[in-house]
Amino acid sequence: MTLTDTATAYAAEKAAPGSIADVAIRRAYMAGALAALTTKAPREQLLAECVQFGRVVGTPAERAKA
Numbered sequence: 001m002t003l004t005d006t007a008t009a010y011a012a013e014k015a016a017p018g019s020i021a022d023v024a025i026r027r028a029y030m031a032g033a034l035a036a037l038t039t040k041a042p043r044e045q046l047l048a049e050c051v052q053f054g055r056v057v058g059t060p061a062e063r064a065k066a
Helices: 003-014 020-038 043-056
Strands: none
């Protein structure tokens, strides 16, 4: 499964295809993937950030607005 396939599957669950939200989700997903691929951070730090992000998904903290 490619990054594009994964982004498509994720976006399908979160927004109507072709909507502004769908485009924003795809853009953010690919920006994050590119940032992960081009980072100078050590592998362990990147994995720790991914795990921490996974723990926040779906919590009230994630849904909070600034």
